[in-house]
Amino acid sequence: MITALGGGVGAAKFLEGLSVCISDEQLNVIVNTADDITYCGLRISPDIDTIIYRLSGNIDRKKGWGIEGDSFSCLGALGSLGMETWFNVGDRDFATHLFRTDMRIKGCTASQITSELSARYGVPKNIKVMPMTDTDVETWIVTTEGEMHFQEYLVRRKMSPEVTKVVIRNIEEAEPSPSLLESINESRAVILCPSNPIISIGPILQVRGVKKALVNSNTKIIAISPLIGGVPLKGPADRLMRGVGLEVSSTQVARLYRDFLDIMVIDFHDAHELDEIKALGIDSVALDTLMSDPGKAAELARNLLDLI
Amino acid sequence: MITALGGGVGAAKFLEGLSVCISDEQLNVIVNTADDITYCGLRISPDIDTIIYRLSGNIDRKKGWGIEGDSFSCLGALGSLGMETWFNVGDRDFATHLFRTDMRIKGCTASQITSELSARYGVPKNIKVMPMTDTDVETWIVTTEGEMHFQEYLVRRKMSPEVTKVVIRNIEEAEPSPSLLESINESRAVILCPSNPIISIGPILQVRGVKKALVNSNTKIIAISPLIGGVPLKGPADRLMRGVGLEVSSTQVARLYRDFLDIMVIDFHDAHELDEIKALGIDSVALDTLMSDPGKAAELARNLLDLI
Numbered sequence: 001m002i003t004a005l006g007g008g009v010g011a012a013k014f015l016e017g018l019s020v021c022i023s024d025e026q027l028n029v030i031v032n033t034a035d036d037i038t039y040c041g042l043r044i045s046p047d048i049d050t051i052i053y054r055l056s057g058n059i060d061r062k063k064g065w066g067i068e069g070d071s072f073s074c075l076g077a078l079g080s081l082g083m084e085t086w087f088n089v090g091d092r093d094f095a096t097h098l099f100r101t102d103m104r105i106k107g108c109t110a111s112q113i114t115s116e117l118s119a120r121y122g123v124p125k126n127i128k129v130m131p132m133t134d135t136d137v138e139t140w141i142v143t144t145e146g147e148m149h150f151q152e153y154l155v156r157r158k159m160s161p162e163v164t165k166v167v168i169r170n171i172e173e174a175e176p177s178p179s180l181l182e183s184i185n186e187s188r189a190v191i192l193c194p195s196n197p198i199i200s201i202g203p204i205l206q207v208r209g210v211k212k213a214l215v216n217s218n219t220k221i222i223a224i225s226p227l228i229g230g231v232p233l234k235g236p237a238d239r240l241m242r243g244v245g246l247e248v249s250s251t252q253v254a255r256l257y258r259d260f261l262d263i264m265v266i267d268f269h270d271a272h273e274l275d276e277i278k279a280l281g282i283d284s285v286a287l288d289t290l291m292s293d294p295g296k297a298a299e300l301a302r303n304l305l306d307l308i
Numbered sequence: 309m310i311t312a313l314g315g316g317v318g319a320a321k322f323l324e325g326l327s328v329c330i331s332d333e334q335l336n337v338i339v340n341t342a343d344d345i346t347y348c349g350l351r352i353s354p355d356i357d358t359i360i361y362r363l364s365g366n367i368d369r370k371k372g373w374g375i376e377g378d379s380f381s382c383l384g385a386l387g388s389l390g391m392e393t394w395f396n397v398g399d400r401d402f403a404t405h406l407f408r409t410d411m412r413i414k415g416c417t418a419s420q421i422t423s424e425l426s427a428r429y430g431v432p433k434n435i436k437v438m439p440m441t442d443t444d445v446e447t448w449i450v451t452t453e454g455e456m457h458f459q460e461y462l463v464r465r466k467m468s469p470e471v472t473k474v475v476i477r478n479i480e481e482a483e484p485s486p487s488l489l490e491s492i493n494e495s496r497a498v499i500l501c502p503s504n505p506i507i508s509i510g511p512i513l514q515v516r517g518v519k520k521a522l523v524n525s526n527t528k529i530i531a532i533s534p535l536i537g538g539v540p541l542k543g544p545a546d547r548l549m550r551g552v553g554l555e556v557s558s559t560q561v562a563r564l565y566r567d568f569l570d571i572m573v574i575d576f577h578d579a580h581e582l583d584e585i586k587a588l589g590i591d592s593v594a595l596d597t598l599m600s601d602p603g604k605a606a607e608l609a610r611n612l613l614d615l616i
Contacts, residue, residue: 040406041349041413073379077403081428083410091399095385098348102391105349120389 001026003183006193007200008047009064009234010226012054014193017297019055019124021305026126028183033110033131034139034168034203037151039087042097043104048114049096051129056121067092086156109134111177132204133174139199140167150199159236163243166198174207184213189308192223194289197253198240214260220308222263225250228290229269251276258282263307265289309334311491314501315508316355317372318534320362322501325605327363327435329613334434336491341418341439342447342476342511345459347395350405351412356422357404359437364429375400394464417442419485440512441482447507448475458507467544471551474506482515492521497616500531502597505561506548522568528616530571533558536598537577559584566590571615573597
């Protein structure tokens with residue numbers, strides 16, 4: 001059994017590669033839910049959905065999120081009605097959010113809903129996608145232009161306002177989802193996917209008991225830096241790290257995980273950081289982490305499994 | 309100023325005809341909202357939407373409801389996820405329900421939402437579409453196969469279970485929407501559209517103060533029977549009337565309105581009922597009430613205006 005922690009697009013790409021390599025081993029994926037947002041009453045879990053769509057072969061590969069071949073008639077009509085439409089939801093994608101909202105109204109937990117969606121979209125049976133918590137939490141970004149939901153900062157404002165603080169609302173109430181801690185304890189390895197350390201991995205580590213379980217675990221814990229050549233491929237990792245006063249480097253990512261991390265995988269473009277990371281007491285390896293196609297993602301996953 | 313009371317498809321057709329005849333007079337349309345239903349957390353007001361779509365030129369004329377040219381990708385995806393999809397919502401139609409739900413969450417009333425939707429879809433400015441009440445009410449049908457929401461009876465079960473009772477849930481709490489009673493009192497005529505007397509006009513008459521306002525009003529009150537040749541063109545008026553122990557006839561419809569009705573318009577196929585209706589103390593006229601196209605609807609409206 002392997003446990004992976006991750007956020008959206010980058011984690012999904014890596015997990016698709018990993019799924020090819022471990023078709024007969026149980027893989028539990030603990031997914032950030034702090035990106036979740038409510039839109040017109042519908043609860044949307046972007047990271048969960050991105051991972052389910054990817055692992056079930058439904059992902060729009062070009063965009064890295066959403067459903068392949070989806071149409072946008074509903075969103076277009078919302079725009080005609082004068083609604084804000086910066087959150088790009090396709091017609092078929094809306095069905096996921098309607099399904100989730102319907103189950104929430106019926107009293108189901110995020111874990112139950114994620115499990116149902118995984119099965120119905122066709123995620124391989126050896127892979128269990130789990131929300132980090134069944135408690136609603138939301139990432140809000142404090143910027144020089146005001147405080148806004150993370151999705152508003154990311155999608156609507158295109159990461160332009162200067163970040164001064166990241167607040168994970170309600171995270172102090174967040175209990176780990178059922179069997180999350182057991183999964184960490186019973187796995188032969190825990191992989192931190194190449195996800196944003198502040199708003200994807202960060203919230204998972206703040207869920208009650210998760211960091212402690214990682215610190216106390218005898219499991220091999222390995223992380224993949226989301227930075228290539230010192231910058232994120234996409235997304236706001238650099239802006240958020242800088243915004244909360246951190247250096248933007250894979251070494252800094254390793255520092256965030258130093259209490260429990262065994263191996264830090266960085267891109268070979270950042271090989272000059274290897275010694276600095278080793279000086280933290282963390283084994284460090286440089287690999288090609290650019291997952292430009294599923295084959296390269298699988299190759300990265302295979303290399304990672306070799307390290308474990 | 310004219311006030312019209314009505315439900316969905318039949319009322320919408322008539323109102324489209326009426327709108328052609330009174331382009332410079334204020335028309336207030338008081339619409340049944342007891343057909344409303346919540347689907348996956350979204351609040352749907354079928355009668356309101358049918359009337360707005362029709363009066364703004366967006367209606368699917370072939371079906372009589374929904375938006376012309378709409379696609380059904382979201383509903384198809386919901387079906388793939390194993391959800392019940394008997395309530396046929398198109399992708400653009402979903403936008404209306406998302407808009408309504410979003411405004412409800414923001415604390416807006418049904419009146420405010422209806423007013424916004426009317427404006428944004430482009431209902432002519434001299435027509436004000438009003439929900440009968442801002443209170444949520446719902447029609448439930450008691451049948452020999454159990455109690456079900458009216459939409460489930462109508463759409464999912466295709467009116468097949470035998471009706472024994474009609475219950476308008478929460479109707480005792482329903483206050484008339486703002487300016488509804490004033491509209492009745494200040495109009496030169498009140499028209500009861502050719503709508504189902506049990507589940508379209510019936511709930512409106514049960515809203516607090518509405519029947520009393522009609523009884524006490526000096527306004528000319530005129531109704532159009534929804535029956536042609538003794539049966540409804542479409543819909544369950546006959547089954548519901550029979551189910552609650554009533555005779556199925558335009559005379560019986562007139563009896564339901566006898567406390568306030570001045571003129572009953574029936575179809576010329578039912579002219580044999582004229583004397584019976586007149587014996588109730590209600591003036592009665594037979595016209596061609598089959599609105600097979602907008603021209604015929606306008607002709608019916610013109611004839612009605614002549615009677616007033």
